[in-house]
Amino acid sequence: MAGEDLAGAERGLLAASEADWALARMRAAVVRELAHLDAPGHEAVDRAALALDLSRRQTYSLLLRWRAGDGRVSDLLPRRSSGGRGKGRLPDDVEAVIKDVLRKRYLKRQRPSVASVHRSIVRACRVRGLSAPSRGAVERRIAVLDPRAAAGSRGGPDAARKVDSAGGSTTTPVEPLGQVQIDHTVIDVVLVDEQDRAPIGRPFLTVGIDVTTRAIVGMVVTLDPPSATSVGLCLAHIATDKQAWLETLGAQVSWPMAGKPAQLYVDNGAEFHSEALRRGCEEHGIALDYRPPGEPQYGGVVERLIGTLMSEVHELPGTTFSNPVDRGPYDSEATAALTLLELQRWLAFAVAAYHHQVHEGHGRPPLAVWEEKATAHPPTTVANPRSFLVDFLPVVRRRLNRTGLVIDHVHYFSDTLKPLIARRQQIGQVVVRRDPRDLSRVWVLDPQSNAYLSVGYRHLAHPAISLWEHRAAVASLREQGRGEVDEQALFASVEQMRHVSDTATKSTRRARRERQRRPVASTPSSGPIAVPPPPPDLRRDARAEEPAPAPFDDIEEW
Template sequence: MGRDPDKFAANDAVWRRAVAREAVIRPLASKDRLSPADIGLACRQLGVRRARLYELVGRYRVSPVTSSLLGHNPGPAKGRRRLSEEMEALIETAMRDTYRRREKPSITALHDRVRELCHSRGEVVPSWKAVRARVKLVDPRLLMRDREGAEAARERFDPVVQEYRADHALHIIQIDHTLVDLFIVDAVHRRPLQRPWLTLAIDIASRMVAGFYLTLESPSSASVALCVQHMVMPKEPWLEARDIKAAWPVFGLPDVIHVDNGREFHGKALTRGTAEHGIALEYRPVARPHYGGHIERLIGTMMGAVHLLPGTTSSNIAARGSYDPQKHAAMTLDELEEWLALQIVGRYHAEIHSSLQLPPASAWDDAVAARRHPLRLPHDRQRFLQDFLPFEERSIRRDGVHLFGLRYWDDVLSPWAGRFPHRMRVRYDPRDLSCVFVEGPDGTNWPVRFADLRRPRITLGEHRLARTELKERGVRAVDEQLIFETVEKQRQLVDAAGHKTRSARRHAERRDRSLMATENRNFAAPETDRDEEWDTNLPSLVVEEWS
C-alpha cells in the first residue's frame, strides 16, 4: 500500500511533528464518533482547525502509520516563504556551531551567524522570526542539555520516580541482550561451536516475556528488528512450527520500548521504525540501574535455568570449577531455542512471580483488561519487519541499484532509473542479500532481486569475508563476479574443513541458519492503487503494429 508522498523528503523537524500528531490522532481514529470535547482538545494540542483535524483522522484510519500524517499545511502562511532544504541545513549548522553552546548565545547571535553563512554562500538571509521558529522545533530537553548541561536537563525534564512502572499490558517493553551461559554444538557434526546471543523483551506490567531472538551473531540492528517482530506478531504459528502446545498470548504494538545505550539501539532503522508505528523509543539514563532492572532480572532468571543444561559455563569461573563446558556441550541452536520457548511458556509464565505474587500469565490477563484500547497489530504485517531493517540511501542508476558492490534490478525501477533526482532508501536483510527493498517516493517498499538471477543467495557476513580476502590479495577493483566466485570457493573450503576447525563450523552454521530463515520470504510486489501514475512522466514510444 502506498504512503504519503512527503515521507521521502521529510526532514527531522517535519518528522517530529508527524510523531507528535500520531500520539494525538491514534486514540481519535479508534473511536466511532468524536465528541466536541475530543475535537476541541485535539485542535488545541495540534494547533489546527476542525477541518484539518478531520482530514488527519481520515488519513490515519486509511493508513494507521506515522508517515500518513506527514503532509504540510496547504501552502505557506500568509507573508512567509517556505525555506529550502539547503537553507534548513544551513540554519541547523549555525545552531549547532553557535546557539547550542554552554555560553548560551541569544537568538540574535544565532541570526547573525546565519547571516554570515548566507553572505559567504550568496544566499538570501532568512528573517529573525524564521530562525526563531526553527529553534522552537528543537527538542527542549536536548537544547537544555547542550546549553546548560546534562544534569540541568535531567532535573528539568526527567520524571521523579522510585522505579519504572507500567499501567497496562504493552505500556512499556524493555529489551536487552545477553551472551548465553552455554556452549552449543553445530547441527552437522555436533561438536562444540560457541556461546550464542539472546535478545529478550519483557512486558513490565505483567512480567510476561514479550518475545526473544536467539542467534550466533553479535547484537545488531537486525537482531533487535527480529526480536521486535517476534514480540509484536501473534505467536501461534511460531509455536506450531516447533510443536509447542502451550499458550503465549502476548502480541501487539507497545506504547514504549525501553532500551540501554548500545549502538544497535541508536540506528535510524530502529528510531524511524518505532516512530512509524506509533512506538515511543526511550533510552535508559546513564548510571541509573533501576530503569533496567526488570529485563536484567529476567535475564538472570533465564540464565539460572540454563545453568542446569549440559555445556553451561555457569555464572563465573569459581562456580564452574573443573567442569569443561565445551566437552559437555550437547544442544544445537535450534534445540536451545525450543528449550527456551518451553521454559518461558511452560514454567516462567506459569509460576508465581515474587514481585507480583501471581503468575505472569494471570497478570497478563489483568494488564490487558486495564488497557483503554484493544491490542493493536501493524496495519501491514509484511511491511512491518522491513520498517526495522537497516538501510542505505542509493541513487537509481540506469542499470539498477548498486549496494555492497552488488547490482540489483527489477522492472519496477524503470520510471526512476537515471531520472529520479533524489536518493532512495534501500533496505536489506543481512541474512540474505539476494533481495533488497527499494522505498519508492510514495513510501511503498518494492522487492528488487539480483540483476543476475543466477546468483546464489549469500549473507552479509559471507560478503564481508569475501571482500576482506580480495583486499588481502591486493585486488582493488572488486567486481560482482569476483565476489561471488570468492564466496563459492570459501563455502567449499568451509564445508570441507567443517569437521576439523571450530571456526569453519561456526561460519557454516551462521550461513545455513541465515539462509534457512529467509528461504520462504514473499518476494511478490506489494499491492498499490497508484498504477495509473507509473507512466505519467515516461516518453511516448513508437509502436509497430502487425496485421
C-alpha cells in the same frame, strides 16, 4: 518475490525531512487521542484543530488519513506540491531566528516562559523586517527539542536525570506494553553445529520484558553479536501474534503476549542508536528512551530476567556457567550437545514455564497478570510481521542507474524499479533497507508512493549469502591482491569458502560457526529431537489449569 510491493507499507520514514517528520509526530500525538473517540464531534475536533494550528476541515482530513492508514505517523506527513516538497511552513529566515532565540533565551537556567520567548522572537523578526511566527508555531518547535538536552540546559543534570529515569516516569505503566525493556546477553552455553555436532561457540540472546506484567514479550537467538537487526527481529517478535510461529514449531504451549510497545527502554549501545531503529519507532508510535549512562539500575527489570534465564541455562549440557570459578574442571566444549535450533526449543519451554510461575513482584504468575491487563487495555498487534520488520532493517542509500542499483559490488534489479529508473535524475539517492542475514533481496523506498519495493539479485543464479559471508569474501579477495572486486569474483569466493568448510575432514570451530550463519530456508527436521526439559523450578505452577508444555518435533528458526 522480486518486485513484490509490501502490503500496507506506505512509508514516509526516511524520505521525509527532519522538519516534516517532527511535524508529523506532533500531529500524531493530537490525532491519536482524537481517533480514540468513536464519533468525535465539532467541539473535540475544534480543540484538536487549535492545538494543530489548522482548520476544522484540515483536522478532519488528518483524522481520516490516520484511520485509513492504520495509525502510522508517516500518514500525517505534510503533502505539498513538488515545488515545495521538504520545505518548512515558515521562511528559512524566520526559522533561523526561532532557532537562535531558543538557543540563547529558552535553553537557559533562568527558564523563561514560552510567552516571554515568543515576545523575544517577535521583536527579533521585526528588527529584521520579517513576518513574526505565531505562538503556536514556537510551541511546536519547542515540543520537538530533545527532552533530555532541554531539561539539562534549563534545569541542570538533576532535571535531565529525571527525564531519563524509566522513560521520564518513576511509576509503572498501567497498561500492558506501556514500557518494554530490551537487552542482550551472550548465553552461557556452548552450541554444536547441525552437521558434525562439534562445538561452534556461544550464541547471543536479545529479549524483551513488559514492565507492567513482567511477561516475556519477545526474544531472538543469533550467532552474531548484538546489532540493529537483532533489535528489529526482537521487536517484530514482540509486536506480532505468536500462535502461527508456535504452530510452526509444533509447540503445544501458550504465548499470548503480543503488541506494539508504547515505549522502548534500552541502554546506550550503538545498536539502539541506529537511524533505522529511531525512525522505525517513530513511524509506529513507539517512544524510544535510554537509560542514563552509568546507571544500570534503570534497566533492572530486564537485567533480573536475564539473570534468571541464565541461571537455568546452567543446567544444560555444555554450559560455561557464569565464570571460570563456577565452571571448575567442567569441560563445556566436550559436553556440548545442543544445536541452535534445539536451544531455541528449550527456551520456548522455559518461557512458557516462566509465565506460569508466581512472580515475587506481583505475587501472581505473569500470564495471569497479562490476561487481566490485556482484557482492560487490549494491545495493538501487527498483522504483517515482514512489513513491520522492514521498518527496522539497516539503511543504505544509493543512486539508481539504467540497470538498477549496486550495493557493495552486488547488482539488484526488478521490473518495478523501471518507473524510478526513468526518474532517477530527479530522485537522486533512494533509501534501501537490507537484511544482513540474507542479501539476496533488498527493499527500495519509492519516494513518490512511499511504498517499499522488494528487489532481488539482477543475476538470479547467485545464491543467497549473508553480509558476514560477503565481507569475508571481499577480505579474501583483497588478501589475494585483487585491486578491484567484481560481482562474479565475489560470489565465486563465497562458493569456494563454502566448499572448503563443507569438505574439510575436520572443520575448525570457526568454519562450523560460519556454516551455521548461512542464509538457508528452514525445513522441518526428519525426526524427533531429544531436548532437555525445563528445569524443575522453571516448570509451571501446580495450581495452573493448563497442561504442562510438551516436547515438539519440528522447528523453524524465526
